[in-house]
Amino acid sequence: MKVPFTKMHGLGNSYIYIDGFQYKLEEQMIPKLAQEVSNVNTGIGSDGLIIVMPSEEADVRMRIFNKDGSEAMNCGNGLRCVAKFAFEHGYVMSSDFKIEAKSGVVDATVHLDNTGKFVNSVSIDMGPPILEREQIPMTTEHGSSTDQVIAEPFEVDEEQLVATAVSMGNPHVIFYEDNIKDAPVSTLGPKVTSDPRFPEGVNVEFVEIVNSREIIFRVWERGSGITQACGTGACAAVVSSVLNGFVKKGEEVTVHLDGGDLWISWLHNHHVLMRGPAETVVEGVFFSELT
Numbered sequence: 001m002k003v004p005f006t007k008m009h010g011l012g013n014s015y016i017y018i019d020g021f022q023y024k025l026e027e028q029m030i031p032k033l034a035q036e037v038s039n040v041n042t043g044i045g046s047d048g049l050i051i052v053m054p055s056e057e058a059d060v061r062m063r064i065f066n067k068d069g070s071e072a073m074n075c076g077n078g079l080r081c082v083a084k085f086a087f088e089h090g091y092v093m094s095s096d097f098k099i100e101a102k103s104g105v106v107d108a109t110v111h112l113d114n115t116g117k118f119v120n121s122v123s124i125d126m127g128p129p130i131l132e133r134e135q136i137p138m139t140t141e142h143g144s145s146t147d148q149v150i151a152e153p154f155e156v157d158e159e160q161l162v163a164t165a166v167s168m169g170n171p172h173v174i175f176y177e178d179n180i181k182d183a184p185v186s187t188l189g190p191k192v193t194s195d196p197r198f199p200e201g202v203n204v205e206f207v208e209i210v211n212s213r214e215i216i217f218r219v220w221e222r223g224s225g226i227t228q229a230c231g232t233g234a235c236a237a238v239v240s241s242v243l244n245g246f247v248k249k250g251e252e253v254t255v256h257l258d259g260g261d262l263w264i265s266w267l268h269n270h271h272v273l274m275r276g277p278a279e280t281v282v283e284g285v286f287f288s289e290l291t
């Protein structure tokens, strides 16, 4: 099977984008195709697969599949790339439009110069974070189903960590480190992501606070492993940092990720605003083993 694709990335968090306006994939093939294209040796190499397609509720719809083929509810870097893709392919008529993800509909703005050219910056209103434990979802080892998970003891692999959990439509757990270079991303990341306290798995983030306007962030993503950046994770880290008193609500925070920077504010109306780049790498045709 030959599949036309575009490879795009947001701060090095790369996905293979399929134009679902032009090309219809059979549903049962998608998880396997996500695994195939993501493979850096036998495929294209990416953190997963994203389908950009028509929506009944918004101007455009995003479906995101991790490297392991699992479908995720949301993807911040993916939303910015989908916005660029939809705008440049003429699937939306203005620079402000709505994108449907599995977790809900968000507002996107692609930033243009005065000639109407894209300036490699997209803002997404990610909506309000979800903070109730049972909706993250996380079990009640320490609290009740409706409380918030802020600076809670979390033992894993005989390490005593302190966890804050936030959902941006998808689940995140945040741990603070004095020095991000020492963060146990590759050792504890794979253990925490499948910890039974998170019944649907979790994206695992380690954060160093630089000052009240700047944080450093590293991630082990559920279904994909270490990635260069995670947009929903960076949003969750800023919300977590407000909840823990490290940064202020309403102020823009620069999040330094392995792949570059994002600018994120948790606004007083409770919505999280994310701004950052979206880039196209290559277009081509993938020769899938699927028939």
Ligand SMILES: N[C@@H](CCC[C@H](N)C(=O)O)C(=O)O
Pocket: 013, 064, 066, 071, 072, 073, 074, 075, 076, 077, 078, 170, 171, 203, 221, 222, 223, 224, 227, 229, 230, 231, 232, 233
């Ligand atoms: N890289 C993404 C998040 C992708 C989904 C995540 N791995 C999950 O399973 O929830 C982002 O930029 O937000």
